[in-house]
Amino acid sequence: MIKRDVIIIGAGAAGLFCAAQAGQRGRSAEVLDHAKKVGRKILMSGGGRCNFTNMYAAPENYLSQNPHFCKSALSRYTQWDFIGLVNDHKIAYHEKTLGQLFCDNSASDIVEMLLAECQKGGVKVTTRCEITHVEKVAEGYVLQTSQGEYQCESLVIASGGLSLPKLGATPFAYKVAEQFGMHVLPTKAGLVPFTLPPELKASLAEISGISQTVRASCNDTSFVEDMLITHRGISGPAILQISSYWDGQPVELDLNVNEDLAEKLKTEKEAKPNVLLKNFIATCFARRFADTLVKILDLPNVPLRQLNDKQIQNIADQLHHWRIQPAGTEGYRTAEVTLGGVDTNELSSKTMEARNVKGLYFIGEAVDVTGWLGGYNFQWAWSSGWVAAQYV
Numbered sequence: 001m002i003k004r005d006v007i008i009i010g011a012g013a014a015g016l017f018c019a020a021q022a023g024q025r026g027r028s029a030e031v032l033d034h035a036k037k038v039g040r041k042i043l044m045s046g047g048g049r050c051n052f053t054n055m056y057a058a059p060e061n062y063l064s065q066n067p068h069f070c071k072s073a074l075s076r077y078t079q080w081d082f083i084g085l086v087n088d089h090k091i092a093y094h095e096k097t098l099g100q101l102f103c104d105n106s107a108s109d110i111v112e113m114l115l116a117e118c119q120k121g122g123v124k125v126t127t128r129c130e131i132t133h134v135e136k137v138a139e140g141y142v143l144q145t146s147q148g149e150y151q152c153e154s155l156v157i158a159s160g161g162l163s164l165p166k167l168g169a170t171p172f173a174y175k176v177a178e179q180f181g182m183h184v185l186p187t188k189a190g191l192v193p194f195t196l197p198p199e200l201k202a203s204l205a206e207i208s209g210i211s212q213t214v215r216a217s218c219n220d221t222s223f224v225e226d227m228l229i230t231h232r233g234i235s236g237p238a239i240l241q242i243s244s245y246w247d248g249q250p251v252e253l254d255l256n257v258n259e260d261l262a263e264k265l266k267t268e269k270e271a272k273p274n275v276l277l278k279n280f281i282a283t284c285f286a287r288r289f290a291d292t293l294v295k296i297l298d299l300p301n302v303p304l305r306q307l308n309d310k311q312i313q314n315i316a317d318q319l320h321h322w323r324i325q326p327a328g329t330e331g332y333r334t335a336e337v338t339l340g341g342v343d344t345n346e347l348s349s350k351t352m353e354a355r356n357v358k359g360l361y362f363i364g365e366a367v368d369v370t371g372w373l374g375g376y377n378f379q380w381a382w383s384s385g386w387v388a389a390q391y392v
């Protein structure tokens with residue numbers, strides 16, 4: 001039997017960081033992961049450059065049934081703490097947009113940094129390790145695994161959520177929580193592209209690749225960012241962001257956030273009354289996008305002089321408030337995150353320890369705390385991992 005003070009299950013962002021910190025506190029720690037490689041999501045994140053945090057990360061950027069839960073961890077280990085560590089390791093990075101920090105070179109810089117921090121803490125990292133049984137005993141926990149039996153005082157579950165099963169995602173965390181009588185909230189794919197009803201999908205597929213800045217809104221929440229038309233539906237940051245707030249209702253898209261199209265149309269009508277509406281619309285959007293919009297919204301192909309104020313307002317409203325009904329989402333296959341998971345009511349926000357199960361901790365994406373797109377999810381992994389490491 002291998003004995004450790006702390007076993008961490010999951011060698012992703014949260015698990016590796018927590019293990020390194022616990023090890024550096026003098027605890028003997030080992031990370032177990034069933035995958036062949038550690039940190040696979042980190043490696044493919046941010047298009048291979050890992051958007052490792054956000055300069056403006058704050059509790060408002062997270063979804064959770066208890067929006068206050070994330071406050072403690074985020075304030076005790078902040079984005080500036082993590083940026084300090086990245087600086088210590090001399091990793092070059094840049095701000096891409098909206099406070100999002102990316103590696104200049106490669107996401108592997110972050111994985112190497114985490115492994116170096118683990119080494120500094122004397123942490124053992126074991127891959128290809130299947131955990132078949134978890135049991136609570138008087139001294140802590142006993143684990144049966146494909147690599148033998150382990151015993152530990154503190155057990156940290158950092159096995160993430162359900163997104164990207166092909167990268168090794170499993171419901172392990174939820175099963176352990178349920179095994180110990182803890183409540184798990186229903187899960188849902190988040191930061192995920194929308195699929196569309198067949199007719200709309202076919203019309204938009206013709207212009208896949210086109211990107212347009214939009215305001216995407218539903219459930220009293222809006223994001224102004226780019227929308228990308230794809231062969232399968234709609235994606236891009238604006239859509240990924242709003243998908244996390246989507247419950248099946250129509251999504252409203254303001255297709256031109258910078259101009260008042262009714263005013264612009266009226267001015268244009270005065271100046272160029274013989275211009276066709278579709279040619280006017282092509283001055284507001286990329287030509288192919290404009291032509292497709294005219295078809296989808298069934299806009300009249302008439303000179304501007306034939307439009308009265310009411311019709312102008314109506315056309316502008318259609319473009320500023322285009323309501324589309326997604327057919328669904330692409331699901332966990334492509335989702336960046338999993339919403340829901342281990343109910344925060346079951347955990348101490350200060351330590352991440354289960355309130356009623358001594359020595360059992362949950363961190364990272366397994367917990368019902370989900371960030372926006374833009375480095376917020378990794379920051380939650382670092383912050384929740386760090387606080388747990390202070391108590392394990």
Ligand code: FDA
Pocket residue numbers: 009010011012013014015032033034035038039040041042044045046047050051052053129130131158159160161163164167168169170171172335336337363364365366374375376377378379381
């Ligand atoms: P994570 O999923 O990283 O790690 C869990 C680990 O547990 C994995 O190594 C897995 O193999 C292991 N595991 C699972 N089940 C197990 C079992 N039964 N037994 C043993 N081990 C098990 N966020 C961000 O802030 N910036 C970004 O740029 C991106 N980009 C991005 C791109 C893509 C394509 C995805 C899918 C996601 C992102 N994210 C992101 C989200 C981010 O990757 C995610 O929030 C964190 O990786 C979550 O970290 P965790 O450590 O909690 O889980």
